[in-house]
Amino acid sequence: MSTKSKHIIKTTNLSIGYSSKKKVNTIATNLNIELKKGNLVCLLGKNGVGKSTLLRTLTKVQPALSGDIFINDKNLNNLNNLDLAKSLSLVLTERLPESTLSVYEIVALGRQPYTNWVDKLSEKDLKIINRAIEQTNTKHLINSKYYELSDGQLQKVLIARALAQNTKIIILDEPTAHLDIHHTIETFTLLKKLAKEFNKTIIVSTHEVNIALQLSDVLMLMTSANFIAGKTEELIENNSLNQLFDSDLISFNKTLKQFTISNF
């Protein structure tokens, strides 16, 4: 084990963006990320700065322009979809297509990378599904159809599905975008608990800056000019957060550890 690096996700000189035949649209370059196991990582940045593009690249939904991504010391390019599905699971912002799936069925779908070709759930699968349901406190919902759920409940169910996939890494794209403050905090504390107690590495892109400052172990700050990643306390201490919005309207207050409205 000593030869293995302790980083579960590592990128070297990563460039992200979109390329077509005609032109290359680079969104960010020179991204060097090193993430340890069991951390809650929050990805912060303004709208349109490329948070989703970074997450899409890390999850192999779109290719990197250049540079390398290592998941568990394995190059992402050498992992096939199924290998990746066993080390990384997703919670997306997109709406689910219409169907009559029940909550239990959605969580059970998380076992697909492990089941045989007829998708038979083994005793072990059933245990893992039940554990995921207990961890997210969704037991009372299992027989409901997913369209009967509130946004907050649905978000927990989707996290349960990702947990059933039993991966070391879970990536969530703006999981609290539609939620009120109560459910937002509930979701973030759940994620924090999962990272701490079950040693998951959880990457969340979010606009809930003040919650992220209180709960995350690591922050990744994305601005159009640069990319800063580091421990949350250190970034607070060295005033890196002030660059995040590059605006006269808000500024970072170090003593309050919060963003506040300036000149008001």
Next chain:
Amino acid sequence: MVNPIKSYRKTFIILIITLLLIFFVNISLGSVYIPLKQIFLSLFDGQVEKESWKSIVLNYRLPKAITAIIVGSGLSISGLLMQTLFRNPLAGPFVLGISSGASLGVAILILGASYLGANISSYSFTSWGQAIAASIGSFLVLSAVMLAAIKVRNTMSILIIGLMFGSLTAAVISVLAYFSSANQLQQYMFWSFGSLGNLSWKEISALLIVFIIGILFVVFIIKPLNSLLLGENYAKSMGVNVKRTRNFTLIATSLLTGVITAFSGPIAFIGLAVPHLTKLLFSTSNHKTLLPAVAISGSIIMLICDSIAQLPNSEYTLPINAITSLFGAPIIIWLLVRKRKINY
């Protein structure tokens, strides 16, 4: 530990018993009255009072009932596959241009026979000739749709491209029809009415072999089809090869719908209506349950339509396509008017 996903065993047992009952009712009906006991005797190789009865049952009614089951289940499965793939409740087995291709093939054979020369026109009245023309036609139009499908990334565009090819072939058929004789037009109309009868055991074997190959493709995509219910991105994140699943779905639908249309003509509405009806009985999106369920209900409904089409105790047989649409259209309208949540 108990798996809480509902298995619907009871509903399946009831459906299978219904299927068996309808199957025997279908065989016992026809222009010639044959006592029920004699029908059983002819099916199970016993001594039958009249040799002609045995011949009617074995060479006419039984092949027709089996064809009805293959056609009903194949079209319903194809309809469900298309509705899942395109996430559109109005998708059916013919959205890939298969029926328009088959119609074009047969139209060229029958309506264009005079331009094709005597050699070919002599085939235009045989069912093999029409089956081959329909197969070639649907293969060509389907290939064109598929080629376009490879070029476009968006799954919805395939749906529109399929529809466009449909109106293109319809236009060609109109032009052909304009220059055709009344006799040729009638012949073409008869084909387009669809028919379950007139198939020999040899033709049924051909139909069955392709049907089974199509079903084999379906079996391999049950699991990825379920993860596609969460959308393509989630499916991909669970290790599903989305492109291969899409291709397998298209191949399975082409084989099933293609061979059925080749032998029994463009049978409308079954593929569109049966999945919706089935979803009223089975409140699930799980393809492990839905696929066998639509296959059985499709067979039942096709057998019922065929029994009605024979107009019991009369010499007339109504066109099967008229019956399926007479039956299918009101149901779709009823579902929409009642605002029943149609899921796909």
